[in-house]
Amino acid sequence: xxxxxxxxxxxxxxxxxxxxxxxxxxxxxxxxxxxxxxxxxxxxxxxxxxxxxxxxxxxxxxxxxxxxxxxxxxxxxxxxxxxxxxxxxxxxxxxxxxxxxxxxxxxxxxxxxxxxxxxxxxxxxxxxxxxxxxxxxxxxxxxxxxxxxxxxxxxxxxxxxxxxxxxxxxxxxxxxxxxxxxxxxxxxxx
Numbered sequence: 001x002x003x004x005x006x007x008x009x010x011x012x013x014x015x016x017x018x019x020x021x022x023x024x025x026x027x028x029x030x031x032x033x034x035x036x037x038x039x040x041x042x043x044x045x046x047x048x049x050x051x052x053x054x055x056x057x058x059x060x061x062x063x064x065x066x067x068x069x070x071x072x073x074x075x076x077x078x079x080x081x082x083x084x085x086x087x088x089x090x091x092x093x094x095x096x097x098x099x100x101x102x103x104x105x106x107x108x109x110x111x112x113x114x115x116x117x118x119x120x121x122x123x124x125x126x127x128x129x130x131x132x133x134x135x136x137x138x139x140x141x142x143x144x145x146x147x148x149x150x151x152x153x154x155x156x157x158x159x160x161x162x163x164x165x166x167x168x169x170x171x172x173x174x175x176x177x178x179x180x181x182x183x184x185x186x187x188x189x190x
Contacts, residue, residue: 002101004080009097014049022112023102028056044117051117052097055079056110057176069108074101076111079176083115086178089146092171094118094159113176120161120171132160135168143172144189151177 001023009015021027032043032054039058044051057075060068068074073081076099083096094115102110123136136158143150150157152174159171181188 001103003098004077005098006096009049012049014047015097018045018047018049018052019098019100019114022054022100022114023110028054028112053094053115053117055113055115057112059110060108062107065107065109068111069101069103069106074099074108074111075176076101076113078178079113079174082175082178085180086148086172086175089148091143091146091148092169093173093175094171118159118161118171118173120159120169123155123158123160123170132168136160136170139168139170144184147181147183149179149181149184149188150175151179 003019005015005019018027028041028043032045034041034043035053036042041056041058042053043056044053055076080096080099083093086093087095094117097114097116099114100110100112101108140153150172153172157172157174159173161169161171163169
């Protein structure tokens with residue numbers, strides 16, 4: 001098992017215990033509230049360290065188990081690393097807490113990405129008007145101006161809320177497929 005915890009939380013025993021329980025004790029399957037159950041499963045957990053969201057990436061083909069286990073970073077590790085990079089670039093995303101990879105017979109079996117639970121909701125569930133769409137366009141322009149290409153950008157991968165000043169606040173999720181470039185062409189942006 002490979003466990004990586006955000007350095008800000010390495011001295012938090014509750015986080016460490018929760019992360020270790022995900023795979024070793026079947027904690028993911030037996031706990032939490034399911035937010036999404038499709039190719040991947042997303043659950044929210046109320047822990048002593050606060051509300052955490054865990055995404056378990058779907059089962060992989062044998063070829064992908066070998067590729068992600070040896071040649072390429074797992075989706076969970078990429079989501080974890082991308083969260084730090086996005087925040088450094090000023091693009092909001094839920095805070096990365098940890099990622100976990102489990103292996104069987106030397107190949108990747110499961111991977112989990114753990115983040116703080118966002119207080120925002122899916123943009124798809126909001127009432128839309130011109131002002132919010134203008135704010136969303138500005139947010140996406142800022143991402144593109146930073147060379148960020150989401151590669152799975154759709155309305156369900158954008159979270160929305162209001163900040164204390166009454167301004168719109170957006171967060172991106174499902175970030176494991178992102179690429180980071182110096183610049184993006186107009187074609188890439190579109």
